[in-house]
Amino acid sequence: MEAYLGRQPGTWSIGRSIILELETALTFALDKRLLPGLSSDIAEVVSTIPEDWLLAWNDLWGRAENYRFGLENAARIAGTIEGEDYEQATLPVRELTAKAALERLTAQAGALGNSPDPQLTSIDHLVALGTQKQVTLFTGLGFHLIPDDERTRRTRQELACAVRILAGGDLHTRFWLLVDRFFYEVYRPWREARLQAMEQLEMRARTALGKLDQIPRVDWLPARNPLLRHPELREAVQNGRLHVFFWVEPFGLPDTWLLEPGYVAVSFAEGGVIFQNFQAWAQDVAGRAQALGDPTRLVILRMIRHFGMVNTEIADYLGISRPTVSVHAKILREAGLIHSHQEGRLVRHR
Numbered sequence: 001m002e003a004y005l006g007r008q009p010g011t012w013s014i015g016r017s018i019i020l021e022l023e024t025a026l027t028f029a030l031d032k033r034l035l036p037g038l039s040s041d042i043a044e045v046v047s048t049i050p051e052d053w054l055l056a057w058n059d060l061w062g063r064a065e066n067y068r069f070g071l072e073n074a075a076r077i078a079g080t081i082e083g084e085d086y087e088q089a090t091l092p093v094r095e096l097t098a099k100a101a102l103e104r105l106t107a108q109a110g111a112l113g114n115s116p117d118p119q120l121t122s123i124d125h126l127v128a129l130g131t132q133k134q135v136t137l138f139t140g141l142g143f144h145l146i147p148d149d150e151r152t153r154r155t156r157q158e159l160a161c162a163v164r165i166l167a168g169g170d171l172h173t174r175f176w177l178l179v180d181r182f183f184y185e186v187y188r189p190w191r192e193a194r195l196q197a198m199e200q201l202e203m204r205a206r207t208a209l210g211k212l213d214q215i216p217r218v219d220w221l222p223a224r225n226p227l228l229r230h231p232e233l234r235e236a237v238q239n240g241r242l243h244v245f246f247w248v249e250p251f252g253l254p255d256t257w258l259l260e261p262g263y264v265a266v267s268f269a270e271g272g273v274i275f276q277n278f279q280a281w282a283q284d285v286a287g288r289a290q291a292l293g294d295p296t297r298l299v300i301l302r303m304i305r306h307f308g309m310v311n312t313e314i315a316d317y318l319g320i321s322r323p324t325v326s327v328h329a330k331i332l333r334e335a336g337l338i339h340s341h342q343e344g345r346l347v348r349h350r
Contacts, residue, residue: 004260005081010215011212011215012212012216012243015084015245015248016083016198016247018086020081020258024256026071041190044190045187049186056178060171071162072158074101075090077130086188101126102129105126105130109132109133112137114129131152134155201269202248205248205268215240216246227244237264243262244265245263245264246267249267249269251269255267288337292335297331301332311346311347326347332349
């Protein structure tokens with residue numbers, strides 16, 4: 001089949017994607033659970049978002065976190081993943097109808113050997129074809145997917161969001177008004193201050209890669225890069241089965257990538273503060289999990305979940321000594337799971 005965006009497998013390109021940038025920035029802005037892990041400069045974007053914009057976005061999707069990469073998936077169908085100019089990248093997406101999107105996905109499905117289901121309605125058909133396409137692309141490279149796994153479910157959810165923002169979709173007008181406001185008032189000013197760093201990142205990559213018309217080298221990439229982390233992906237690149245679009249992005253995300261027919265787009269950034277914060281978070285979770293890996297400590301937590309208890313009461317209930325209770329309490333306290341304070345000669349745990 002024709003390569004995605006006309007890119008020939010076995011070659012590479014470097015560029016920017018305002019679509020992927022916006023999708024990432026929107027994710028950071030809307031999912032408050034991510035805030036503790038963000039670097040200070042990215043958190044700056046979140047802090048400058050007007051409250052009425054957030055309220056309008058919540059009203060649009062029900063809850064902000066219900067938004068599932070509709071912009072990225074719509075742009076993938078429209079063929080505007082690459083490109084830095086906001087208007088040029090978003091206009092084809094705004095003008096794309098569900099009917100036109102379905103025609104494109106039907107053609108791709110046929111080229112991949114997938115058969116459309118005539119019993120589905122047009123919208124359900126579009127979601128099913130897009131999901132089937134992604135499954136076929138991954139399995140075609142040797143990835144072993146569990147039927148109806150989390151990735152497949154998310155793909156369906158994301159495509160369902162994408163349909164709603166296409167021309168004629170029920171959220172089209174309000175969605176684009178909010179995205180325009182976010183881009184012009186919040187994201188563009190923040191991005192302009194980072195253009196020099198992005199240029200330096202691009203220059204470093206071009207120096208490492210060499211000639212455009214050859215299979216790209218991957219030995220210069222950080223160890224966490226998907227082209228190194230997934231052997232199926234690396235083999236496909238080295239065998240000339242994929243064109244690689246190296247995405248110049250300002251967030252420091254080392255493991256972001258997407259797959260299309262004969263094409264993979266991948267960030268090549270080193271792990272920035274976001275990744276470092278994630279590692280710190282993972283260590284904290286691991287410490288708490290280790291503290292929970294003892295049945296006595298689990299019982300103690302259940303005993304004091306509503307009201308604090310002193311160490312003598314806990315010891316009598318469990319039939320263990322007070323010093324043993326103190327050892328368990330110390331582990332729970334250091335994991336941040338309980339608080340302890342002195343009451344005379346006793347210690348109360350909460």
